[in-house]
Amino acid sequence: MQDKKESKLKQEMEHTGESLQLIVFKLGEEDYGIHISQIKEVVLTPNITKMPQTPPYVKGVANIRGNIIGIMDLEEKFGIRPGITTDEVNQRSNYTLVIESDTFKMGALVTEVPNTLTIDASAIEEEVDLVHDKNVDTGYIKGIVKLEGQLVILIDIFRVLTEDEAEKIELAQNETS
């Protein structure tokens, strides 16, 4: 299923031909990009309610237009900075990217208003040799977009989320055994 999604994303990129649109946002010091089709909207982060017994990077749930959406902290998830508590998140005024697919609905915290960026498909370097940390799966990184004076890390947000799922399933199995 994952491969399918990947190839779908690739196809999308190829089909749109030369140019494609990205939503670009800052995590830590770096620019990250998500394909625009994966983002539903950007909203001011509403009040988040912490849920017990969830991974630390999941900050809780929030009410976005009547939908209950889980909010995650990508900076914490990617290990960019140490985690902050849900209370701290609620005190800052952040933005939330609402990510939506047929099966997923999630919010990701960002500190600054994201930009849209139209790039040339050829600007994506897909084969990137990253310095891998053995313990961290970097499969969600789809490539690097090099622009003048800017480097955008293109991620497949669904891949990040499905990893999360996989982790949960594993966890559930450990619990029952």
Added chain:
Amino acid sequence: MSKENEYREIFLAEAVESHEELNRLITELEKKPDDNKPVDAIFRITHTLKGNASGMGFKTIADFAHVVEDIFSAIREKKLALDEQIFSSLFKSIDVLGDLIHSVKTGAKVQYRGIKTKLEVILKSLKEGEQSAPEDNEEANSNTDPSTKDHSITTVSNQNRIAPSDHAANTVQKESMSEPEPEENAKIIFSDHVQVPVRKLDNLLNLVGELVIERDRIIGLNAENMGGNEYSRLNRISSDLQYSVMDVRLVQVSFLFNKFHRIVRDTANQENKSVSLTLKGTETEIDRNILQIISDSLIHLIRNAIGHGIESIVDRKNAGKPAEGHLTLKAISESDAVIIDVSDDGRGVDAQKIREKAIQKGILTEAEAKNFSDDDIVLMIFEPGFSTADNISEISGRGVGMDVVKKALDSIGGTISINTHKGVGTTFSLRIPASMAVKGTLLFELKNITYAIPLSYTEAVLSIHKKDIYKVSNGLVTSHLGKTIPLVFLKDIFELSYANLVNESKILHKTYDRTSAEKALNIVIVSYNSRVMGIAVDKLLQQKEIVEKPLSKPFDNSKMINGVTILGNGHVCPVLNVATLFNLIFIRNYTNKKN
């Protein structure tokens, strides 16, 4: 609407449908008079209609349908040849049948005796024809038919002449009024019922749920500025709307119960047992989705009762019981819940057997098993992987099942209890919410977050001090109504790292150790499957009716939280899953004891 009116509506909807079907079939038949299929179908439909109508007490419809049925029975047996005149009579009779059905609603008088008598005459002449000229049926029919037809249709007086015996003078009078109204029969009648896919109802319910949440939010925002009455109309209308939508989703349990006759029969056959089934309270109403969720559980309980509960015929005879086992399914409505009892008159649950099994499986030590009362022991059958069946059959005994039943009930906030007497029988009692949408809850606060706990689980609230709580092994206990019950600080549970649930020792003492002796502690006493425990929270807020929304990914497998609701201030309020909490605490007890 009263029950009776509702049945009437259902009958009408079905009858109108049947009538339309009859119209279609007879048209089809006219085109292909040799085809047997439409005849069979018409026969079947009129038969059903007759049954339904007599069940509802609509004698005229029942009688009329009966005559039509007889006619088609004759046609089916090829005793009555179909010709043009017969057809015109049949069309007429079906029109009249439609009018009769319609008149149930309108109360209009329908003149039906003429056509009925005509049909009866046809039938009668058939019989006579058979008797007088058995060697030439066809001819006898064709001889009688045209005569009856011609006369009856054209003139009233002739009609009277032909059928003088059964229906006397008043028939004629009424007949004379009814016949010259062919126009009205051409009306197309619409059913008063609309079939709606459940999906659309679900959507509607969601929207209404959101509306109620939004209403509460707006009222909450403006509570200070406006008087309390300002929103009462809005409140009332939206509440009425909500209950109306919920009402639409209610179906009678008979919808499900009636399917069990077959299941009982098949299961009993497989097990070589003889079992009869009695249904009670089948008109009890329940949300369609809840009925769907518990249907598998009920099937399981029934199969279980036949497989485990009811003894073989030989055993029953030896025990002095009738050879045929008896199973009862009973539904009772109780405020906003429905209680479904599955009772058998079998051997009962053998507490001793379960005790042995629990020891054998290492769930309890021997000493503990002795201390457990029989009632407590019996509850062990709901633990995963527990089965006492000696031989594993297709039906029961694979060790899956009872825990699945429990899970299904947990998911909708229902509970199950057992009442069993050895040698007399067992009753499984399921208490399930009648509707999914609105839940009464108690709101409480913990670390500045508002949580809700369904009132169906809460027993009482207490305020106690540290001195009332005692450490026992790794847990805490307090006393409530003279009984010693386990107590947890919810904070400790929520602070458990999400990977490691229970095994850290002393973890449940953490908050207790930090609590000062003077502080009053707020305790909610909750019960679940006849177990009771106390939950310590920071602050008790209020009772509130909420609309619970299920959690989406990645929280949908979150264990402690069942769903969420949105509070007046727009914040999300998690709804505590009491079932998991109990499992956590009590399984923790078992595992601790094992070690």
